Amino acid sequence: MTHTVTTAGDPLPALPGRAPYDVTVIGAGVVGTALARELARYPLRTALVEASDDIGDGTSKANTAILHTGFDAAPGSLEARLVREGQRRLSAYAAETGIPVERVGALLVAWDTEQLAALPALLAKAAANGYHAARLMDADELAAREPHLGPGALGALEVPDESVICPWSTPLAFATQAVRAGVHLHLDCPVRHIEPGDTAHTLTTGRGTLRTRYLINAAGLYADEIDRMLGHDVFTVTPRRGQLLVFDKLARELVRHILLPVPTAVGKGVLVAPTVFGNVLLGPTAEELDDRTATESTREGIALLREKGRRILPRLLDEEVTAVYAGLRAATGQEDYRIQEYAGLRYIAVGGIRSTGLTASMAIADHVTALLARTGLDTGAPAELEPLTMPGLGEVSDRPYLDADLIARDPAYGTLVCHCERVTAGELRDALVSTLPPRSVAGLARRTRAGNGRCQGFHCGAGLRALIEGARP
Secondary structure (H helix, E strand, O other), X not given: OOOOEEOOOOOOOOOOOOOOEEEEEEOOOHHHHHHHHHHOOOOOOEEEEOOOOOOOOXXXXXXXXXXXXXXXXXXXXXXXXXXXXXXHHHHHHHHHHOOOEEOOOEEEEEOOHHHHHHHHHXXXXXXXXXXXXXXXXXXXXXHHHOOOOOOOOXXXXXXXXXXXXXXXXXXXXXXXXXXXXXXXXXXXXXXXXEEOOOOOEEXXXXXXXXXXXXXXXXOHHHHHHHHHHOOXXXXXXXXXXXXXXXXXXXXXXXXXXXXXXXXXXXXXXXXXXXXXXXXXXXXXXXXXXXXXXXXXXXXXXXXXXXXXXXXXXXXXXXXXXXXXXXXXXXXXXXXXXXXXXXXXXXXXXXXXXXXXHHHHHHHHHHHHHXXXXXXXXXXXXXXXXXXXOOOXXXXXXXXXXXXXXXXXXXXXXXXXXXXXXXXXXXXXXXXXXXXXXXXXXXXXXXXXXXXXXXXXXXXXXXXXXXXXXXXXX
């Protein structure tokens, strides 16, 4: 099957006068790509439209990379159900495709008597959400389980099935399977205007127009703007910035679990968590903003994180910081997801997904596909997708530089280009000729880890840029 991926300079294949798409998904983050993958199972002509030059280039690339159990979601909410179902589905999918996951478990740490008193209610909440493996832990056991924890911790709630996952491989796997199964991916294609029609909607984009019978809005931070193009004023997205610090791999021995604070109405608070790449995360902040592009880090944000981190894990502040980054969550003033179908318009809004979207993505896709049928779309019978194996980016994976047999067959896998992250010439070559090749050094980093290490590309950056420039048509 021909793979259709268009980008700046390529004409859109669905111009007026041609048959419209059956379904178009706006937004190629983790939710949009999961939707495209799910729709690819059906005999439908589907498009995935993305304003950026790569998939997963917005909120999805800058989250805390936790595969949640949903233990603390609002019982009975749509989010609670979809996170619970999504965790099971994504765990199985990750095992099938090689997406890195580590089941490290989480400890919800109480630092004062008020927080300690709140733990039993959180335990009951977990049970109400169908999660029964959580348990309370006293201060002595907590100190034994996390010996580097700061002084004064009074106890904890253990959630043993919380995991960390690769946030980049997940949408890439979804999109790769979708494109290989026939979904048209249009990058560099921001939607400027939508003209609803009786039989097909016309989307005016930065690269021309396309027509579609059904429309799914998974535009993340811009979901409310797309919603208004369809005549609705139901929600407003308020960007919530989360700044994070990434500590060097030498800090990894300091923490054994995801260390969570007792949550507040603003969010889950500042956490300390290992990553599948061997680093340690500290963050995020929770800053309500007006600017949907404000992904810069601030002096105040970093100072706040260091203050919180000093209490949680004092020795962490003695370690080197490898990177600082910030992501924006699509808060809408409602804690539940804003997923709504409009049968008369043949349109579904998927908004307000926030930080649990990675975990819930596959369940959201299944739920929205069912809503499409309710709006009148005859999806046809589903089929199995071609199996997929993703590159092993996690530290517990069999990395190519350690595989003597692989190197014997192809010496490029024994030639290190990024020494900090142990990325080989063979891996870089594979990424550049993949179904969805990177179009920037940042995109290459998300596919291979190259340039993400302690020197932040000082050694390999020029070579990586040359590879990207050489791969451009």
